[in-house]
Amino acid sequence: VASLMSEIDCSAHTTREINQAIKRAAADGAPEVRLTNPAARHSLAVAVMRPIRIVFDGSVGWYCAGMCDGPDVVIYGNCGWSVAENLMSGSVSVHGNAGNSAGATLRGGRVFVEGHGGARCGISMKGGTLVVGGDVGYMSGFMMQRGTMIVCGNTADGIGDSMYEGTVYVGGTIEALGADCIEAELTADDRAMLERELSVNDIDAGGFDWKKLVAGRKLWNFSKHEYDAWRAAL
Amino acid sequence: VSVGEHLELVKQVGAPGGLEETFGVAEMRGSHGIGHTRLSTESRVDLSHSQPFWAHGVPDLATVHNGHITNYHKLRRRLAEKGHRFATGNDSEAIAVYIADKLEGGETLEDALRASVHDLDGTFAYLISTPDGIGVARDRFALKPMVVAEDDEVVLLASEEVSLRTVAGDRELEPRELGAGEVRWWLR
Numbered sequence: 001v002a003s004l005m006s007e008i009d010c011s012a013h014t015t016r017e018i019n020q021a022i023k024r025a026a027a028d029g030a031p032e033v034r035l036t037n038p039a040a041r042h043s044l045a046v047a048v049m050r051p052i053r054i055v056f057d058g059s060v061g062w063y064c065a066g067m068c069d070g071p072d073v074v075i076y077g078n079c080g081w082s083v084a085e086n087l088m089s090g091s092v093s094v095h096g097n098a099g100n101s102a103g104a105t106l107r108g109g110r111v112f113v114e115g116h117g118g119a120r121c122g123i124s125m126k127g128g129t130l131v132v133g134g135d136v137g138y139m140s141g142f143m144m145q146r147g148t149m150i151v152c153g154n155t156a157d158g159i160g161d162s163m164y165e166g167t168v169y170v171g172g173t174i175e176a177l178g179a180d181c182i183e184a185e186l187t188a189d190d191r192a193m194l195e196r197e198l199s200v201n202d203i204d205a206g207g208f209d210w211k212k213l214v215a216g217r218k219l220w221n222f223s224k225h226e227y228d229a230w231r232a233a234l
Numbered sequence: 235v236s237v238g239e240h241l242e243l244v245k246q247v248g249a250p251g252g253l254e255e256t257f258g259v260a261e262m263r264g265s266h267g268i269g270h271t272r273l274s275t276e277s278r279v280d281l282s283h284s285q286p287f288w289a290h291g292v293p294d295l296a297t298v299h300n301g302h303i304t305n306y307h308k309l310r311r312r313l314a315e316k317g318h319r320f321a322t323g324n325d326s327e328a329i330a331v332y333i334a335d336k337l338e339g340g341e342t343l344e345d346a347l348r349a350s351v352h353d354l355d356g357t358f359a360y361l362i363s364t365p366d367g368i369g370v371a372r373d374r375f376a377l378k379p380m381v382v383a384e385d386d387e388v389v390l391l392a393s394e395e396v397s398l399r400t401v402a403g404d405r406e407l408e409p410r411e412l413g414a415g416e417v418r419w420w421l422r
Contacts, residue, residue, distance in 0.1 A: 040395035059409075061396050078409055080394055081379065097410045100376060118411035119376035138376050138414035156413060 006030065010044075011037040019046060026052040026071065040080065045073055051090065062099070065092045081118070084111045087128060093201075100137070103130040106147060112201055119156070122149045125166055131197060139178065141168045141213075150197060152208060162233055163215045169194060171208030179233035182216040240264075240365040241294045245284045265422050266368045266389075268361045270298035277324045286363070287327045289334035290319045294365045297333065299326040300393055301358035301378045309354070329360050337364070347371045347417035359412070361391060367421035376414035383409040389420050 008021055018035065022045055025033045032053040038044060042061035045054050051070045059077030069088035078096035085101070087109045094102070097115035104120070106128040113121075113130075119137035122130045125147040135153035144163040151159075154172035161178020168181075169190070177183070190212055194205040218229045242264075244257045250271055253259055270285035277283050286296040303309065306325035309332060314320065318331045332353070336346035343362070347369045359378035362369045370391055372380050379393045383402070390398045395409050412418070 040399050042394075042396070059395050059399065061394060078395060080396075097408070099379065099381070099411050116410055119414050137411065138374075 006032065007034045007036065009036050010039065010041060015041060015043055018044060022048055022052070022054060023050075026050040038077070040078070042080065045071070059096065068092075078115070083113075084109075087111065097134070098132075102132070103128070103149075106130055110200075114201070116153065117151075121151075122147075122168075125149065129197060131201065133201070133203065135172065141166075141181075142178065144168070144215075148193075148197075150194065152198070152203060160213045160215075162219060163213075164220070165215055168213040170211045170213065171205075174211065174213075177213070180216040180219045180229060181213050184212045184214045186210055186212045239294060241288070241296055241363065243286060243288060243296060245281055245286070247279060247281060247284065266363060266420075268296065268298050268363045268368065270300075275302075277322070282322050283324050285326060287322075287324070287330045289327075289330040290321050292330075292334040292338070295330060295334055295337070295363070297326065297330040297360055297362045299329050299358055299360040300380075301360070301373065302356045303328055303354055303358060304356035305354070306356075325356075326360075329354065329358070330362070333362050343367065343369050343419050343421070344417070347419060351415045351417060359393070367419060369417065369419035370412065371417045372412045372415065374415040376411075380412040381409040382412055382418065383407040384420075 010018055022033055034055045036057045038056050038058045038060050040059040040061045043063045044060050045065045047067045048071045049069045054071050054073045056075045060075055060079045062080035064079050064083050065073040066085040070090045072090055073092045075094045079094050079098050081099040082101045082104050083098055084092040084103050086105045089108045091110045093112045095114045098113045098117045100118035101120045101123055102113055102117045103111040103122045106125045108128045110129045114133045116134035117132045117136040120142055121136040121140035123142045125144045127147045129148045131150045133152050136151050136155050138156045139158040139161050141149050141160040141163055144166040147166045149168045152171040155170055155174050157176045158178040159174055160168050160181030163181055198205045218226050219233055246253045268286055272284055285298045288296045303325040306328050309328050313331050313335055333346050350371050357373050357377040359372045359380035381395055383390045383398055392398050398409055
């Protein structure tokens with residue numbers, strides 16, 4: 001695969017060849033690489049450590065754009081489990097649905113899922129921003145430590161379970177809060193941030209009934225006086 | 235082997251391509267079908283332990299399963315006490331027998347699927363094929379993958395979208411992950 005290649009037909013290459021070509025293009029300073037026929041293949045565009053725009057024309061599989069620092073990845077299709085896992089900086093935009101664990105252990109940058117997310121969206125987030133245009137599944141935001149998660153749709157059971165810090169905003173209905181996740185007052189600054197973040201994706205933040213979720217902080221330190229809270233969490 | 239009046243069960247040890255060469259699966263015609271490629275983590279690698287499983291003595295019912303049924307021994311003992319037979323030591327077989335027991339007891343496929351989400355412990359995403367249709371269930375923690383895509387003509391289910399793309403060709407699909415504890419079923 002030649003370097004500085006601006007378009008790669010995935011059907012003609014192995015996953016290793018594709019990822020090496022992306023990294024070579026980034027190292028050579030190419031502004032963009034476009035990938036056709038990804039066919040929901042796993043582990044594409046992983047560990048890209050330089051700024052470059054990477055565009056997938058079609059669905060990708062598991063672990064797409066994992067362990068990256070700097071690229072802007074756009075997926076015109078769906079993605080499987082763990083898209084943008086541990087992203088340090090840059091962005092990942094999924095113009096379709098996502099599987100489980102989108103934005104898992106996110107540390108920085110921005111992840112956008114236009115459709116629905118699966119279970120454990122944003123699990124163990126440590127920074128960055130995760131925006132989901134649709135619904136999220138079971139235990140999303142589990143053990144969140146920092147960062148911002150914005151869900152325009154509804155949440156399944158267990159949202160924000162055992163979160164330490166960070167903030168979850170929900171525009172739809174909440175099936176049930178997770179252990180030690182509580183609703184906080186939505187401020188004018190929160191509304192301004194939501195308008196700012198969602199305008200990036202042409203979503204009008206005014207059309208939602210926003211709820212702000214934060215940690216209740218009862219699980220920060222063990223206390224036998226909070227026995228019921230610990231029993232529910234464990 | 236033919237199991238019942240509607241179900242044709244074909245299995246082989248080896249790569250999926252070998253199954254096509256031996257049995258010409260692509261030429262088979264029917265309203266629905268299920269398949270499975272097994273990476274064995276426990277129990278034997280042989281024909282009887284490969285999937286799809288059928289419930290012995292129960293015609294036209296087969297399952298494929300990804301996961302691990304942790305209350306297998308208790309479930310098997312309870313079903314055996316009711317007279318059901320088991321041919322293997324594989325936990326996936328218990329799902330077929332469990333569903334067969336429910337259906338024989340007069341429950342609908344929907345009822346059986348919903349009950350299974352609570353009665354089966356562990357991780358699972360499984361499909362079941364009956365003469366009337368097909369059903370799917372996923373464990374309450376969504377620990378095993380299952381995506382579904384459907385339109386007015388077809389229903390496609392698989393662990394991963396890459397499999398759907400292989401089968402669907404150029405058909406427009408909008409796959410989504412099944413929710414935790416979600417069950418779906420489609421009848422002819």
